[in-house]
Amino acid sequence: MKLLLEKKEPVSDGVVLLTLRHPDGDPLPAWTPGAHVDLVLTGDLVRQYSLCGDPADTSSIKVAVLREPEGRGGSQHVHDVLDEGQLVEIAGPRNHFELVEAKRYLFIAGGIGITPILPMIAQARQANHEWRLVYGGRTRSSMAFRDELEPFDQVEIHPQDEHGLLDLQSLLGEPEEGTAVYCCGPEPLLAAVEQHCAAWPKGALHVERFSPKPDADQGPRHEFEVELAETGKVLRVPADQSVLEVVERAGVSVLSSCQEGTCGTCETIVLGGTPDHRDSVLTDEEKETGDAMMICVSRSRSPRLVLDL
Structure with a gap:
């Protein structure tokens, strides 16, 4: 779908806000807080926002x-x-960062990671849920949407040059039953939040990454087979190629974008076998079920995978 870039405006140092509409005024697809879209900037330059x-x-x-x-x-x-x-091609929206039902919410944002949190806060407010936002950034002037957030008593603004790093121990040191923690931002923040939430109830923490986990693709790379359920065709996946590369070379069209396991575009249903998950999208609980995998990076723990392709 191609949309008209109606407005492009700075909202902080180094951040611009794009407003896009259908060129004919048609309604746009529905979405929920946490969703992202692909911007197809050129033929081979696709980014998720x-x-x-x-x-x-x-x-x-x-x-x-x-x-x-x-x-x-x-x-x-x-x-x-x-x-x-200008017209800008988009794909989506898709959501792997849904806002779950909870008694209360603790939102932790770092820098541009505030973007998916904004509609989550609006939804929490609309539902009269208890919520709190701790928002960190390099400097006050670099923190997008700060002006519209500062009036809320539940919002704490922490520019690093004024207050140092976020005090995650005071925020997360004591697990809170019924609280859902949502965090988005740079990898060091996400890794630290995950460490501090290790003792929290299972499923309490929800994160979204802009880049793969540093250790996401670690592990042996063995050759294995994939069976395409729609045709019964069996393909060999060499150790140095991804499932996505192999199935596309076989003429199977699969939607994909980042090809690094962060956007979720290539998520594929697994009908048989045990995936070796190497993405940075699925939760630990989702990975344990083995029902789906990101075929751009994930591999197989079993000799064969059966995919819904």
């Missing part, structure tokens, strides 16, 4: 993009090439 607008507004979608000079080129394209009035 969290939706940060109002899910009830079907006339537009909004994403905020941080300029990352050391990144892979997506953010620089958004900042330097995209202009208001």
